[in-house]
Amino acid sequence: xxxxxxxxxxxxxxxxxxxxxxxxxxxxxxxxxxxxxxxxxxxxxxxxxxxxxxxxxxxxxxxxxxxxxxxxxxxxxxxxxxxxxxxxxxxxxxxxxxxxxxxxxxxxxxxxxxxxxxxxxxxxxxxxxxxxxxxxxxxxxxxxxxxxxxxxxxxxxxxxxxxxxxxxxxxxxxxxxxxxxxxxxxxxxxxxxxxxxxxx
Amino acid sequence: xxxxxxxxxxxxxxxxxxxxxxxxxxxxxxxxxxxxxxxxxxxxxxxxxxxxxxxxxxxxxxxxxxxxxxxxxxxxxxxxxxxxxxxxxxxxxxxxxxxxxxxxxxxxxxxxxxxxxxxxxxxxxxxxxxxxxxxxxxxxxxxxxxxxxxxxxxxxxxxxxxxxxxxxxxxxxxxxxxxxxxxxxxxxxxxxxxxxxxxxxxxxx
Numbered sequence: 040x041x042x043x044x045x046x047x048x049x050x051x052x053x054x055x056x057x058x059x060x061x062x063x064x065x066x067x068x069x070x071x072x073x074x075x076x077x078x079x080x081x082x083x084x085x086x087x088x089x090x091x092x093x094x095x096x097x098x099x100x101x102x103x104x105x106x107x108x109x110x111x112x113x114x115x116x117x118x119x120x121x122x123x124x125x126x127x128x129x130x131x132x133x134x135x136x137x138x139x140x141x142x143x144x145x146x147x148x149x150x151x152x153x154x155x156x157x158x159x160x161x162x163x164x165x166x167x168x169x170x171x172x173x174x175x176x177x178x179x180x181x182x183x184x185x186x187x188x189x190x191x192x193x194x195x196x197x198x199x200x201x202x203x204x205x206x207x208x209x210x211x212x213x214x215x216x217x218x219x220x221x222x223x224x225x226x227x228x229x230x231x232x233x234x235x236x237x238x239x
Numbered sequence: 240x241x242x243x244x245x246x247x248x249x250x251x252x253x254x255x256x257x258x259x260x261x262x263x264x265x266x267x268x269x270x271x272x273x274x275x276x277x278x279x280x281x282x283x284x285x286x287x288x289x290x291x292x293x294x295x296x297x298x299x300x301x302x303x304x305x306x307x308x309x310x311x312x313x314x315x316x317x318x319x320x321x322x323x324x325x326x327x328x329x330x331x332x333x334x335x336x337x338x339x340x341x342x343x344x345x346x347x348x349x350x351x352x353x354x355x356x357x358x359x360x361x362x363x364x365x366x367x368x369x370x371x372x373x374x375x376x377x378x379x380x381x382x383x384x385x386x387x388x389x390x391x392x393x394x395x396x397x398x399x400x401x402x403x404x405x406x407x408x409x410x411x412x413x414x415x416x417x418x419x420x421x422x423x424x425x426x427x428x429x430x431x432x433x434x435x436x437x438x439x440x441x442x443x444x
Contacts, residue, residue: 066260066444094443096292097383097392130329130346130410136353141331141346167418171293171382171392193382193392193412201327201351203394203412232292236260 064092067235072228074101080235081218086180088237093174093219095192095233102226103164104197106147108155109174109221111186113214120153121216125208127157133200144206151211155222158190159204162223163197169231170194172204179216185209186216260444262291268437272304275427276438279319287422289385291442296379296424298397298438301362305431306369307402311358312379314391314415315423322425323356328393328413332363336405350409354416358429361397361411365429368400374436375399377409384421391415 172192377397
């Protein structure tokens with residue numbers, strides 16, 4: 040027996056229609072910024088999922104020309120200083136249309152550094168300026184391998200550029216990562232929502 | 240027909256929830272050539288408002304009727320009465336041809352937009368092939384279109400056949416520069432019809 044609702048086939052021949060979401064993306068937690076100096080996710084990151092996805096909606100900074108960054112830690116530690124090696128690049132164009140290109144972000148990468156890793160750069164703080172994007176953390180509970188990450192953001196840059204910010208890298212530890220912290224390089228995260236999903 | 244089990248609506252009005260956070264909204268699969276494919280809030284079961292903070296559109300088998308065209312999109316703030324809201328966007332492209340005589344990664348200045356009210360390219364300028372076995376695929380994420388405070392960020396990646404036998408991998412991102420709610424989006428090619436293809440829309444809770 041098939042099931043058709045409002046003209047749309049939902050179930051038929053023992054299979055769910057390919058257009059139906061099947062729950063492969065599970066919301067774990069959501070935090071809304073309100074002039075927040077840091078945003079911490081300290082639970083829900085376990086071996087349950089091989090991949091975790093942070094989504095960022097309308098991240099607005101209080102201080103102009105600053106960068107959204109993140110770090111991670113193990114167990115119940117709160118040092119947020121795991122060794123990281125990373126890359127970054129960004130295509131850009133300004134609203135005037137007279138400056139565009141793509142460049143490697145040599146000042147924003149790390150080579151076995153323990154600092155906070157940028158995932159945007161030069162975010163603007165005008166009333167309508169925001170950045171939105173994704174950060175994927177792969178197998179954070181693995182105790183054999185390092186932990187890779189990939190991010191991509193669309194931002195309204197402080198100098199009125201559109202920027203497509205790409206960062207990726209790895210945390211050089213074989214200890215399970217259990218918590219993540221997000222903050223601006225200076226000033227607070229004025230508003231915006233960060234959600235954590237598990238990908239099964 | 241809907242189904243309610245133990246007080247929970249399992250499916251209704253053609254939409255089914257299985258506990259996932261990515262909710263199917265609408266699939267448009269062309270059965271014949273069309274000038275465009277549009278998703279308008281409140282029309283034909285489309286939700287494009289503050290129900291979700293993020294929307295994603297998946298493109299499958301986009302095949303133009305005319306060889307060498309641009310696949311693009313525009314948004315609307317008046318449910319599709321007019322399309323063309325100021326948009327600034329970047330375009331990064333990697334390509335490689337079948338003859339192995341051309342390959343590169345670079346910024347594609349002819350594919351970007353600077354406060355443009357025109358079509359925003361998702362498959363670069365007049366390159367999408369109409370050969371019988373060629374097409375384009377990809378996705379577009381649109382963030383918080385209903386915001387009346389901020390601009391609307393978007394992120395896209397497409398993969399397509401170039402009319403001169405190249406593989407093209409394109410990364411597009413930018414913002415629709417308005418503080419009005421975006422409530423409609425339209426996809427089209429710059430010449431002729433979209434001959435075939437499917438675009439599926441999801442909301443991410």
